[in-house]
Amino acid sequence: xxxxxxxxxxxxxxxxxxxxxxxxxxxxxxxxxxxxxxxxxxxxxxxxxxxxxxxxxxxxxxxxxxxxxxxxxxxxxxxxxxxxxxxxxxxxxxxxxxxxxxxxxxxxxxxxxxxxxxxxxxxxxxxxxxxxxxxxxxxxxxxxxxxxxxxxxxxxxxxxxxxxxxxxxxxxxxxxxxxxxxxxxxxxxxxxxx
Amino acid sequence: xxxxxxxxxxxxxxxxxxxxxxxxxxxxxxxxxxxxxxxxxxxxxxxxxxxxxxxxxxxxxxxxxxxxxxxxxxxxxxxxxxxxxxxxxxxxxxxxxxxxxxxxxxxxxxxxxxxxxxxxxxxxxxxxxxxxxxxxxxxxxxxxxxxxxxxxxxxxxxxxxxxxxxxxxxxxxxxxxxxxxxxxxxxxxxxxxxxxxxxxxxx
Numbered sequence: 001x002x003x004x005x006x007x008x009x010x011x012x013x014x015x016x017x018x019x020x021x022x023x024x025x026x027x028x029x030x031x032x033x034x035x036x037x038x039x040x041x042x043x044x045x046x047x048x049x050x051x052x053x054x055x056x057x058x059x060x061x062x063x064x065x066x067x068x069x070x071x072x073x074x075x076x077x078x079x080x081x082x083x084x085x086x087x088x089x090x091x092x093x094x095x096x097x098x099x100x101x102x103x104x105x106x107x108x109x110x111x112x113x114x115x116x117x118x119x120x121x122x123x124x125x126x127x128x129x130x131x132x133x134x135x136x137x138x139x140x141x142x143x144x145x146x147x148x149x150x151x152x153x154x155x156x157x158x159x160x161x162x163x164x165x166x167x168x169x170x171x172x173x174x175x176x177x178x179x180x181x182x183x184x185x186x187x188x189x190x191x192x193x194x
Numbered sequence: 195x196x197x198x199x200x201x202x203x204x205x206x207x208x209x210x211x212x213x214x215x216x217x218x219x220x221x222x223x224x225x226x227x228x229x230x231x232x233x234x235x236x237x238x239x240x241x242x243x244x245x246x247x248x249x250x251x252x253x254x255x256x257x258x259x260x261x262x263x264x265x266x267x268x269x270x271x272x273x274x275x276x277x278x279x280x281x282x283x284x285x286x287x288x289x290x291x292x293x294x295x296x297x298x299x300x301x302x303x304x305x306x307x308x309x310x311x312x313x314x315x316x317x318x319x320x321x322x323x324x325x326x327x328x329x330x331x332x333x334x335x336x337x338x339x340x341x342x343x344x345x346x347x348x349x350x351x352x353x354x355x356x357x358x359x360x361x362x363x364x365x366x367x368x369x370x371x372x373x374x375x376x377x378x379x380x381x382x383x384x385x386x387x388x389x390x391x392x393x394x395x396x397x
Contacts, residue, residue, distance in 0.1 A: 018371060019371045020224065020371075021219070021220050021221075021223040021224035021371070021374070022220055022224075022299075023220070024219035024220045024222075024223065025217070025219065025220070025304055028216075028219070070275060070278075070279060071275065072298075073271050073274055073275055073278070073298040073301055074268060074271035074272060074275060074301075077267050077271050077301055077302070078264075078267075078268070081263075081264060081267060110263070110267075111267075111302045111304070111307060112302065113220045113299050113302050116298070116299060116301065116302050117295055117299060120295055120298055120299075121295065169383050169386055169387060170383070173216060173379075173382055174379045174380075174382050174383045174386070175379075177375045177376070177378055177379035177382070178375065178376065178379045180375045181372040181373075181374075181375030181376045181379065182372070184371045184372040184375060185367075185372045188370070188371075188372075
């Protein structure tokens with residue numbers, strides 16, 4: 001039960017994009033088209049799930065026993081960078097069609113704040129009863145929330161981009177920001193869920 | 195000397211990372227709930243940027259082009275770890291708590307990589323120092339402007355000094371997440387408007 005709550009909390013109530021401002025660059029950068037937003041979102045969901053578990057394993061079994069917790073940032077970013085590299089190589093070799101749709105987003109993911117942010121936040125759970133299960137729920141939730149926010153914003157932006165009724169001064173970035181703000185208010189409504 | 199002054203001016207005004215380039219939005223929107231947080235975050239980022247740009251500029255002939263991104267990430271994360279330990283030791287605890295996860299996230303700050311890739315890896319250490327100084331101060335300026343606006347409307351104070359005593363007139367939404375988006379949106383609209391007035395062709 002607790003695990004389901006954590007998933008819902010990460011995806012909706014404390015959405016990493018709309019309430020914690022992680023992953024702002026792709027949130028505004030690749031949301032001009034719904035397809036691109038979905039591709040980016042799915043790539044992030046996939047890599048976050050994989051990397052957050054591996055970084056936590058490394059943290060619990062290597063960094064903590066050696067007393068090197070302060071090296072977590074360089075260690076995590078290295079793990080994430082190598083995972084992204086491996087995923088890219090694997091997809092290129094055996095999943096050709098998937099690679100041609102997601103391929104361009106993969107290099108951008110290494111420096112995505114969501115993935116490093118989730119990995120850092122997951123270290124809070126190490127003293128809990130089931131740290132890996134909780135970390136998994138949190139990361140899948142974070143990835144799903146990221147995907148949802150990106151697709152929603154892209155759908156909104158597709159509607160009004162280049163629409164003649166939009167005043168010139170609102171066009172482009174300002175309207176994207178205002179849409180994001182209104183989405184953020186809407187997501188605050190999910191606080192009533194628990 | 196004039197060249198260096200121009201580099202600083204470029205970072206502060208002409209190519210300000212916040213208002214003109216619109217990058218590094220994560221820390222910009224997240225920690226600007228008060229002006230003090232904004233100053234602290236801006237100066238931390240600027241400090242890491244100065245050290246990393248000078249170090250990479252000195253090492254630019256030694257780093258192979260194929261693995262340069264990995265090398266940059268390692269160098270930057272080293273400096274970020276040093277900064278995190280220093281802040282943990284000397285900064286006021288509540289300030290360190292407020293910046294929280296955004297300090298280690300300086301590692302993936304877009305503005306840092308933009309400066310390293312487009313300037314520090316191609317220029318000498320002195321020029322990189324002044325470029326990083328200008329961009330770092332420009333980023334701090336952007337953070338402080340947004341921090342002051344949000345703190346004034348949201349909690350009725352500026353840099354912790356209370357101005358509006360009546361709590362019922364505080365717009366709480368300004369210090370919450372949506373307020374960050376709205377503040378930046380209005381600032382960009384104002385910039386567009388003044389550019390039009392000056393006759394600069396808009397993008």
